[in-house]
Amino acid sequence: MHLSMIVVTDIFGGFSTKDYDPINWGSKEDKKHFRKITTEIGTVIMGRKTFESIGHPLKDRLNIILTTQKKENKENIIFTKGSPEKIIKFLENQKIHSAAIIGGKKVFEDFFPFVDKLYITIEPIVLENAQKLNFPKTSFKLVATNVLNSKGTIVLEYKKLSQKDFL
Numbered sequence: 001m002h003l004s005m006i007v008v009t010d011i012f013g014g015f016s017t018k019d020y021d022p023i024n025w026g027s028k029e030d031k032k033h034f035r036k037i038t039t040e041i042g043t044v045i046m047g048r049k050t051f052e053s054i055g056h057p058l059k060d061r062l063n064i065i066l067t068t069q070k071k072e073n074k075e076n077i078i079f080t081k082g083s084p085e086k087i088i089k090f091l092e093n094q095k096i097h098s099a100a101i102i103g104g105k106k107v108f109e110d111f112f113p114f115v116d117k118l119y120i121t122i123e124p125i126v127l128e129n130a131q132k133l134n135f136p137k138t139s140f141k142l143v144a145t146n147v148l149n150s151k152g153t154i155v156l157e158y159k160k161l162s163q164k165d166f167l
């Protein structure tokens with residue numbers, strides 16, 4: 001299973017703030033990038049609050065929504081719960097071999113040990129009272145950079161280093 005994490009932050013690493021509309025501080029170019037990458041990957045995994053803040057399932061992608069609540073699955077929405085290991089096993093049983101982790105905080109942090117690729121968009125803004133993500137120390141290699149617009153929104157693409165990269 002290949003898991004990618006896709007996150008947009010401000011220049012100081014803040015990824016969320018109650019002072020802003022949850023999804024509208026990112027640039028339209030990043031939204032386009034997000035749509036392209038997640039559609040290529042095919043499956044997105046998100047927490048129930050992120051799903052509600054988006055307001056609808058992402059089209060042309062299988063939407064895996066984590067929640068402890070009982071909800072009815074729809075054509076491209078599966079509600080489920082459990083550990084990352086359980087979710088990964090479930091997807092592998094469905095012959096799904098790649099997925100994108102798209103938030104929020106707990107979902108990013110819980111799935112981080114299983115992620116092998118990061119797509120970090122940095123928007124050239126500062127969010128007030130921004131919340132940050134907490135991860136254990138991990139090494140990555142930068143594999144691509146992409147400037148999305150004239151104001152300088154950038155996407156950094158990282159691959160997680162494995163044991164054999166250190167040999």
Ligand SMILES: NC(=O)c1ccc[n+]([C@@H]2O[C@H](COP(=O)([O-])OP(=O)(O)OC[C@H]3O[C@@H](n4cnc5c(N)ncnc54)[C@H](OP(=O)(O)O)[C@@H]3O)[C@@H](O)[C@H]2O)c1
Nearest residue numbers: 007008015022047048049050066067068081082103104105
């Ligand atoms: N900058 C970014 O890239 C980015 C991306 C996504 C979201 N965000 C921000 O993140 C915020 C929302 O994130 P959040 O951290 O508050 O919430 P969230 O992670 O989207 O959702 C949390 C909820 O997900 C469910 N959940 C999570 N893990 C679960 C598991 N293993 N099994 C079962 N249920 C599980 C629970 O739902 P129930 O309560 O229903 O059980 C939990 O209350 C928004 O402000 C949004 O703007 C930012």
